Amino acid sequence: MTDATGRTKARETETDPERVSTTTPSGIEVPEVVTAVMTGRPDLEDPGQYPFTRGIFANGYRGRLWTFRQYSGFGSGEETNERYRFLLKRGQTGLSVALDLPTQCGYDPDDPIARAEVGKVGVSLSNLAEMEILFDGIDLGGISTSFTINGTAAIIYAMYLATADKKGVARDKLTGTIQNDILKEYVARGTWIFPVRPSMRLIADTVLYSNDETPRFNPISIAGAHVRDAGVTAADEIAYTLANGLAYVDELTRRGGDVNRFAQRLSFFFYV
Structure with a gap:
């Protein structure tokens, strides 16, 4: 202009x-x-x-x-909620939710295979009640919330919307990001749950739904940092991440998505 x-x-x-x-x-x-x-x-x-x-x-x-947000999450929803309130009172302008491995991999916290990891490296978030506790007393329409989540991103996103609905926050007021980048989980990190094709369908479902329901929310963050951590060069990081991004664009276009609409909400995460 x-x-x-x-x-x-x-x-x-x-x-x-x-x-x-x-x-x-x-x-x-x-x-x-x-x-x-x-x-x-x-x-x-x-x-x-x-x-x-x-x-x-x-x-x-x-x-x-820029948004000030410290990546944070541990233990239960109550404990992490207390931490978020502490950070927001001290000038943080957004939230970045760290989730434990059982949540990332889709295990219930009482599953024997997950029991030793519950609440470690992030908050345990296995149901809607826990999500409501996590954001108790926090204005979801006034802050931006980022979720570093991939295999279960669609579920976490749905619970976040349900929590906002219960709080009376209009969906078009919600801002934030879900990582939702499953391809880099196959390439570099490993917290994938389903085979590639069903996973790509779920990614596209989430992105297209978000475009309609939460137009100010980023439904995917295509991540290069994890690829770099797996041992590649900076040039490789860019190459793999852009290749993943193009694969998502192809899938969304194949599903009938309008590139001029969904591409506005494709975000990226690189090391600098």
Whole structure:
């Protein structure tokens, strides 16, 4: 979006204007938006403009700060809820839910194979009641919630929606992300449950449903970091992750999805 002079208009600020710095420590005034013309490189794109090589917002973090969220979760829903309230009171602006391995792999916490892992490396979340306890007293319409979950992502997402419904939060107000990237589980991590084809169908079901029901929610985060952790190079990380992303696009297109709609909510997670 540009004004009459052809300069990119800054996105309406969501940050306290008193806290936005307009000068350097040396007292040099800094423009809110640096356009391509101002850089002497008219061949460059303006910030906040397609293809977004200079950021998705015109004034970047000066107008909208990134979400502050510490990856956290342990023990029971009550224990993790207490932790989330603690973090939110101290300035955290979103939540990042860590889930235990039984939840990630689809085991009930009383299953003998899972019993020793319940509540370790993340919160145990096996039913709707536990989800409701986890977010008790937390405004789901006022924060962004991220779930690092893949094999059971559709179930966790459904329980989150049910919890929001019970709280009276409109679904179109929900923001956040479910990782829901099953291909990298086969490639690198291992918490897959079903064979590839049924898993891809479930991924597509979730993405297409989310596009209709929770338009501000990211129904998939295609992850490169786990692939990198498995021992590949940075170039391999990019290659595998983009290949996985293209496979999801192919599946969603085959299912009749509109790429101009679902692609807006495909997010990525890379090491930097």
